[in-house]
Amino acid sequence: MMICGLVEGDTYTRSLEEGNKYYKELIVRNLIEVDTDYPSQLICNMHDVIRSFAQFVARDEALLVHSGETIKKKLGAQSFLRLSIETKGVECDEFEWRYLREQKSLRTLIVTGNLKLQSGDSLVTFSSLRTLHIEGVNMAALLEYVCQLKHLRYLALKRTDMCRLPENIHGMKFLQHISLEGCESLMKLPDSIIKLQGLRFLDIDDTLVNSIPRGFRALTNLRVLYGFPAYIDGDWCSLEELGSLSQLNELSLESLENVSSALLAAKARVDAKKQLTYLGLKCGGRVGDGLVQGEVSESKEEEQMIEAVFDVLCPQPCIEYISIKRYFGRRLPGWMTSTVMVPLESLKILVLEHLPCCTQLPDGLCRLPYLEWIKVMNAPVIKCIGPEFVQQYNQLHRPSSQLAATFPKLQQMHFDGMEEWGEWVWETEVKAMPLLEVLRITSCKLGRMPPGLMSHAIALKKLTIRRVRGLHSLENFVSVVELDLYDIPELAMISNIPKLQKLTIKCCPKLEMLQEMAALRRLELRVFRRENQLPVYLPTVKPSHLLLTCSLEVLTSMAEGESSSEWDKFSHIKQVEAYAEEGGDEKKWHVLYTSESSNIQTNIHQDRLVEEEE
16 A cells, blocks of 8 residues: 555554555455455455446546457547556456557556567556566566566566566666466576565565575565575585564475475574564475375485474464465474464464375464464374363373364364364363354365364354265254355254254265254255265255256256146245256256245256257
8 A cells, every 4th residue: 555655654664564454454444354264364255336436436547448448549548647557367368568559657666467468568668667467477578677667666477478577677776576376387597686674575485496596684674585495515504594684473384305404494583573473384395196195215325314304493472374284293393382383473374285194283272362263284194183182181191171162263173184184072071162154174084073173163154065875864053054064975853953044965975864953045956977866865955045056857846847846845835946058068958946936937948959950
């Protein structure tokens, strides 16, 4: 906001990151709505009415143009200070750069999607630009002119074809934000970048940059640094350059498997960064998707070395978000164990992804008072989540008194890709997770849901279970409103979910009983194409709306109405939409039914006869 001049103040005495305060205020006032699928709260939606009003207020200064709109006509009508063009997903509707030539007063330019350049196109026209954001565009030809934008504060070139930054980038004295995320052709940073004394944000995540210029430590104003590569050159380790960057709020480190000793890792001084709220730690190289456990590291010594490296990267108590990815140690860092978990007392979000050798989850998370979101993904050798996950233990490893619930603030928990996980121990006497709202479990062989979850997760609203082998029943989730089930081959019964309003069932061939779900409004059902009848449990539930995908044989029978053998299974439902797939078209054949009129609309007979005649 301060970069664009929307907030008054001296940018050298006030933190640019104060914009977060205004962003949160917009959320509190319901002007934007956080997408709960993203724990960082960085992805938001805006209601169409609010968006239209904002465009109306800013109509004399700003223009937002989406795919399919007449871009050339709108740009020719007047001059703007702020311009956003989106042509993403429309291959035949490329935006031509020449349309912008008369917009010489631009302060902010955002282009996302397709971009068509011609000989002579350049950035020189936009000498007043403060913000340039280009995403998913082939724009390497424009890059040589970027250093002529002397007033530029914000430069984002995300997922573009650029392979280098200009060597004279140090001439852009006001530049404070550089984002190169997803530029897969970018291999190095220019040496002169260390002269950008005002730089506060640098993102080289998901690029091929595997080294940084010596002297990087001079960028002492950096607040955000993503994708910093760890590597060793002789007796020098790149992590040394981070030691003096004491103002960092967010930091992610890459390729930590390259660090050969804990002493070198300690020189990053992560434990001394008192303003750090986000820490990302990631290995690379051989630790890739699909590697067989046991083949990840070449020796036990390598496992012990990576464990030692991670042990010294312990953040300060102010840390709020930790992400650990592609870590091949057998145990998680020592500072995540129950005996020293107190330093993480401010932690709100924990993400653990791709842990091919890790044998158990941290045993002290339940002690954290502010933890809101946990995600564990691809941990293929964890077999059991034991009582230590939800129950506090004293120094003698005995259960402590359960006067207060553990995980007191936890709202979302995801367990994805824990292939060998078969047991979750949580007994009813252990109080935990009273505020849990969303639980997702996928790709495991969990045999039953723990009694403690059903007894104490009284705020649980959305439950998703997918690709789980061995689960036979789901019962007694008295607060769940939305249940999503997919590919659970042994599931036979769902019972006592009295507040359930939306139920999705796909590929659960043994399911025969649905009961005690009187509030059900919407049922989405997909049955196997080889099945020749509707499920036997349909007459026992009464949703207001049934959305069904089935075989053409079953749909043909439904189209016969009262004479159909399937009539008694769906005739009591107020509204039925049923479809059959053919030739990749999921909705080619349909049956639409309304119980009030007992009316059936279908194209299944007439259209099939026409096709047969042809």
